[in-house]
Every structure is written in C-alpha cells, then in structure tokens.
C-alpha cells in the first residue's frame with residue numbers, strides 16, 4: 001500500500017505542472033444541503049480534471065528513469081492528462097481510444113499534441129495495444145488508477161485540502177476505479193483520522209459498493225451512467241485494499257439526482273462541472289451523508305463536458321425537493 005511519504009514525494013515531483021486549485025463556496029448551495037459546503041475546484045485544474053496529478057507523477061518518474069514515450073488507453077480525462085504531460089516534457093504519446101470516441105475528446109488529446117490511435121470498442125482491446133506501443137517505443141504505459149504512482153499523485157489533492165482548510169469534518173469523493181479516493185484516504189487518514197472520507201458512486205456503477213459489501217473485488221456489467229468518469233466496472237487490485245481499510249461510508253446517487261445537482265451547481269454557482277463531479281453534490285443535496293450541519297468538502301473532480309450535450313443534463317431546478 002502507498003504511504004503518506006509517497007504522496008509528499010509526489011507533491012514535490014509534480015508541483016511545477018499542477019495548479020493549486022481554489023476552494024469555492026456558495027451560501028445558497030450550503031443552505032440547500034444543510035451543510036457548510038466547500039467545493040475543491042479540480043474542474044479548474046490544468047486539463048480540466050485532477051487526472052493530471054497522477055499522470056504527471058507517473059510520467060515524470062518514467063521520464064527520469066529513461067522513458068522516451070508514454071501511452072495510455074483512455075479517451076477521457078486520463079488520456080488528455082497523459083498527452084499534456086508528454087507534450088510538456090517533449091516526448092511523444094499515443095492515446096489509444098475506442099472506434100466510437102467523440103470528436104470533441106479526440107480534439108482535446110490532439111490539442112495537447114497526443115497521437116490518437118483508434119482500436120476496437122472495449123478496454124480489453126485497447127489496453128494490450130497501448131502496452132504494445134509502449135514496449136516497442138522504449139516507453140511506459142500509464143494506467144488510469146491501479147498503480148502506486150497514480151494513486152500517490154491523486155492523493156496530493158488531499159494534502160492540498162488539509163493545508164487550505166482547517167476545521168473540516170468530512171471530504172466527499174467520487175469513485176471510479178478508486179485511484180483518487182485511495183490517494184485521498186492515505187493522505188488524510190495518515191494525517192488526521194478524525195476527518196471522515198465518504199465515497200460516492202452512481203447507482204448504475206455500484207461496483208465498489210458491491211465489492212465492499214462482498215468483502216472482495218466484484219465486477220458489474222458495462223454501464224452507461226451519465227457520470228462517464230465513473231463507468232469502471234470494478235475497483236483496482238491496489239486501490240480496493242485502501243478503501244477496505246479506511247473508507248468511512250459509500251453512498252449511491254441516481255441519474256436524476258446527478259442531473260439535478262449538475263443543474264443546481266450551474267445555476268447557483270455558475271460553475272460548469274462534469275456529471276462525475278456532480279455526484280458529490282447530489283449526495284449532499286439529497287441528505288445521503290448523515291452529516292447535517294457539518295463542514296464538508298465536496299471534491300469537484302473535473303469539468304470536461306461535451307458542450308453540445310449540456311442540454312441533456314439540464315433539468316428544471318424549481319422541482320427540487322430533498
């Protein structure tokens with residue numbers, strides 16, 4: 001398992017690359033939730049999500065150890081982050097994406113000078129291809145979550161929150177493969193175990209919820225939740241033990257609750273966040289956290305949405321009832 005020291009080292013390694021993102025507050029949102037709410041604004045991070053933290057930690061480490069090429073197999077935020085890091089350090093990258101990847105995601109990757117290769121429709125096809133290119137090019141394959149360097153990099157957001165805020169009772173974090181929350185758990189529980197860490201998953205992607213219940217990694221079938229950063233269908237071999245050890249609670253939110261949270265955040269705070277991040281606000285808005293009156297940080301993990309599809313996420317906020 002990773003330690004606090006790994007995360008401190010990551011922080012030093014990546015400090016030239018990542019922003020220290022602000023903490024946003026909205027009185028209206030806090031009132032609606034019945035909490036003092038602090039939004040950790042990783043949608044304002046470079047490349048639009050926290051994924052740059054893990055990708056830069058592993059990427060810089062690889063380059064320091066002689067890598068001349070990096071690859072990954074994600075069309076989403078992780079793919080953009082890997083392309084950004086490679087470009088920043090002047091090495092090429094190939095991001096292997098599904099045949100049906102949206103043009104907007106492809107443009108984001110090529111905008112950071114990443115090479116895009118289309119391959120199949122499943123991660124079972126893409127992943128071996130990305131690994132093969134890495135081997136051929138004297139490079140390194142950078143996985144999205146299940147690696148100690150990735151987890152430690154994501155954990156730096158936990159250290160940042162601890163420095164920016166005192167007197168917080170809980171941090172609420174979305175869970176996909178679990179890289180983000182396992183890093184935050186390690187950073188926070190090894191510093192101040194009194195702070196509760198609560199995970200959130202969509203009901204449609206409840207693989208970690210089921211795995212914790214079954215006390216072993218449990219896979220679910222492919223899912224199409226609107227929270228596209230959380231569609232992973234099982235927790236990682238390295239991330240899951242950290243969650244099992246430290247996680248205080250895990251709550252589930254419905255697609256409608258995610259849409260409502262997305263719409264209320266846009267309306268009240270004017271922030272465009274992605275559905276994966278709206279899950280944490282949904283958990284607070286719908287009273288799922290059992291933390292009424294407490295000081296809560298909701299992790300806004302990213303803000304990358306296909307702008308032409310935003311209308312599909314918006315609902316009538318006047319119908320909100322807790």
Ligand SMILES: *Cc1c(COP(=O)(O)O)cnc(C)c1O
Pocket residue numbers: 049051077078144145154174175176177178179180181229230232274276277301302303
């Ligand atoms: C990847 C991602 C997540 C989930 O992170 P994991 O490390 O896979 O748990 C949450 N939100 C956004 C915006 C993401 O890109």
